[in-house]
Amino acid sequence: MAHSEQPKVRVDAYESVFGALAHAARRQVLLTIYFNGGSMTAGEIAAIFEHAWQTTTRHLRVLERAGLLTHEKRGRKRIYRIERKRLELVRDWLAHFSKNSMH
Amino acid sequence: MAHSEQPKVRVDAYESVFGALAHAARRQVLLTIYFNGGSMTAGEIAAIFEHAWQTTTRHLRVLERAGLLTHEKRGRKRIYRIERKRLELVRDWLAHFSKNSMH
DNA sequence: CAGTCATTTAGCCATTTGGCTTAATATTGT
DNA sequence: ACAATATTAAGCCAAATGGCTAAATGACTG
Numbered sequence: 567m568a569h570s571e572q573p574k575v576r577v578d579a580y581e582s583v584f585g586a587l588a589h590a591a592r593r594q595v596l597l598t599i600y601f602n603g604g605s606m607t608a609g610e611i612a613a614i615f616e617h618a619w620q621t622t623t624r625h626l627r628v629l630e631r632a633g634l635l636t637h638e639k640r641g642r643k644r645i646y647r648i649e650r651k652r653l654e655l656v657r658d659w660l661a662h663f664s665k666n667s668m669h
Numbered sequence: 670m671a672h673s674e675q676p677k678v679r680v681d682a683y684e685s686v687f688g689a690l691a692h693a694a695r696r697q698v699l700l701t702i703y704f705n706g707g708s709m710t711a712g713e714i715a716a717i718f719e720h721a722w723q724t725t726t727r728h729l730r731v732l733e734r735a736g737l738l739t740h741e742k743r744g745r746k747r748i749y750r751i752e753r754k755r756l757e758l759v760r761d762w763l764a765h766f767s768k769n770s771m772h
Numbered sequence: 773c774a775g776t777c778a779t780t781t782a783g784c785c786a787t788t789t790g791g792c793t794t795a796a797t798a799t800t801g802t
Numbered sequence: 803a804c805a806a807t808a809t810t811a812a813g814c815c816a817a818a819t820g821g822c823t824a825a826a827t828g829a830c831t832g
Contacts, residue, residue, distance in 0.1 A: 681802065692790085693791090694790090719789095720790090720791065720792085721791075721792065721793080723791090723792075723793080724790070724791055724792075727791090728790085729788070742798090742799095744798095744800070745798065745799040746797060746799095
């Protein structure tokens with residue numbers, strides 16, 4: 567019966583999104599996918615880094631848990647897509663500092 | 670001779686700012702200071718949390734290193750002030766995802 | 773089916789983080 | 803000077819993070 571579960575969900579959303587953005591490699595992943603048209607395979611993404619593939623896989627998982635990426639299987643490839651909408655959560659948080667309440 | 674030292678500075682800026690925002694307590698500090706008119710003493714800030722003061726001091730240090738806070742001594746108190754301008758760095762980063770380059 | 777390709781999962785390990793407690797410092801009031 | 807106040811600094815420790823390597827999965831190819 568629609569008992570507000572929303573707030574906690576939201577809070578955790580901030581937690582996971584800000585957490586995900588806290589690593590340079592993950593920010594880089596988002597930018598790269600975006601400038602590549604919005605989606606890329608795991609392999610293409612991994613190729614932009616020097617560190618081991620598996621490390622990138624881990625970053626992708628973090629980004630996905632945060633809702634910033636989704637993936638879709640296409641044969642033996644996995645295509646990751648950026649969820650631009652999810653980034654708005656950051657913008658929303660920043661907006662608090664513009665509501666010029668009482669200054 | 671103005672050899673571009675700017676880029677690295679900028680990159681580290683993203684690193685420290687996003688890093689600082691990755692912890693709920695630190696986001697809370699910023700919001701609280703902001704809604705308190707932009708500045709608060711260390712004690713007032715510490716009072717909003719259940720954990721030990723010293724832990725808050727640590728968070729304040731992180732926020733300050735990131736340029737999101739500055740402080741000023743006033744007798745035995747330390748007044749922390751939010752640097753709203755610094756938050757624009759986040760907005761700037763997000764802006765990359767609006768430049769509808771090639772989509 | 774055996775082999776290769778694309779990718780993830782699992783598990784190890786060093787480093788960082790974020791609590792805590794116990795000093796230390798600096799400023800003010802008596 | 804002495805005690806009290808406001809606050810940071812230092813150092814300990816458990817937990818989280820982010821690398822790595824080795825193994826597993828799942829799809830395609832001959």
